[in-house]
Amino acid sequence: QKEVEQDPGPLSVPEGAIVSLNCTYSNSAFQYFMWYRQYSRKGPELLMYTYSSGNKEDGRFTAQVDKSSKYISLFIRDSQPSDSATYLCAMSALRGTSYDKVIFGPGTSLSVIP
Amino acid sequence: DTAVSQTPKYLVTQMGNDKSIKCEQNLGHDTMYWYKQDSKKFLKIMFSYNNKELIINETVPNRFSPKSPDKAHLNLHINSLELGDSAVYFCASSQAYSGNLSGELFFGEGSRLTVL
Numbered sequence: 001q002k003e004v005e006q007d008p009g010p011l012s013v014p015e016g017a018i019v020s021l022n023c024t025y026s027n028s029a030f031q032y033f034m035w036y037r038q039y040s041r042k043g044p045e046l047l048m049y050t051y052s053s054g055n056k057e058d059g060r061f062t063a064q065v066d067k068s069s070k071y072i073s074l075f076i077r078d079s080q081p082s083d084s085a086t087y088l089c090a091m092s093a094l095r096g097t098s099y100d101k102v103i104f105g106p107g108t109s110l111s112v113i114p
Numbered sequence: 115d116t117a118v119s120q121t122p123k124y125l126v127t128q129m130g131n132d133k134s135i136k137c138e139q140n141l142g143h144d145t146m147y148w149y150k151q152d153s154k155k156f157l158k159i160m161f162s163y164n165n166k167e168l169i170i171n172e173t174v175p176n177r178f179s180p181k182s183p184d185k186a187h188l189n190l191h192i193n194s195l196e197l198g199d200s201a202v203y204f205c206a207s208s209q210a211y212s213g214n215l216s217g218e219l220f221f222g223e224g225s226r227l228t229v230l
Contacts, residue, residue: 008154032216043118043204043221044157086155092216099216101162101170107155 003027006089006105015114019076023089023105026070030091032099033065035074038086038107047087048074079112086110117141120205120222127195128230134191135225137205145169145210146188147219148180151202163188164210192227200229 006023013019021035032051036044048063050056056063064073072091076083089105120137127133139146147170148160162170163182177193188205202224208217 036219038155041223043206043223044219045221046218049218088155088157099214101159102216102219103159104157107157109155 002106003103004089004091004105006108008106008108010109010111012111012113013079015079015081015112017079017112019079019083019110019112021074021076021087021089021108021110023072024070025072025091027093028067028070029093029095029100030070030103031094032092033063033072034090034092034102035061035063036088036090036104038088040085044088079110081112081114084111116222118205118207118220118222120203120225122225123223124226124228126228126230129195129197131195132191132193133195133227134189135203135205135227137188137190137222139186139205139207139220141207141209141220143207143209143220144185145208145217146182146185147206147208148188148190149204149206149221151204151224153201157204161188161190195227195229197229200227202226 004025034049035047037047038044053067060077062075086107088107092099118139145164147162151157161180166182179191182188205222206219
């Protein structure tokens with residue numbers, strides 16, 4: 001079993017739809033959770049991060065973490081064609097007082113159709 | 115100004131050849147990384163250097179050798195290239211406070227390697 005699992009898609013939605021992207025993980029030491037967005041032929045860019053369970057909102061984006069279920073989600077409201085990209089969940093384990101290297105999920109490819 | 119730049123962007127070469135990819139960051143970060151992204155978009159860490167010192171060395175064949183002449187540069191040399199080495203290689207940097215490696219990663223645009 002991979003440490004981080006993510007449905008690769010592709011996911012295709014109409015403009016304005018609500019998008020839900022999800023990851024599951026197996027390592028309970030993961031304490032820091034991130035979402036990176038990667039446009040075609042570009043490097044990934046950090047979109048959101050959170051250290052704790054619960055929700056974090058930033059504009060049209062909401063990140064949700066459920067540590068008891070080892071499940072994280074990214075919701076995109078009022079999706080736009082410019083949101084078309086690959087979304088990679090990422091996480092880092094707490095080792096003592098320091099965070100370990102970032103582990104990425106395999107990414108979900110999203111297309112928002114005008 | 116490009117924060118993390120890597121060259122070349124594209125590399126097409128024959129099996130058995132040796133090639134290098136260069137990376138430079140102008141963000142003043144202490145930590146640099148090489149990631150490999152396969153055709154399924156899976157991004158996997160290969161190496162990490164902190165202030166020119168190797169701190170992460172994942173299970174990567176010995177044919178891959180990173181070199182960090184200073185904290186702003188991290189190069190990757192690959193010997194005896196194989197078909198399975200075809201991938202996009204990303205350089206990244208982050209500011210690692212007190213040994214934390216979870217800081218935001220800033221990626222370059224990638225170097226697409228095709229081995230024929």
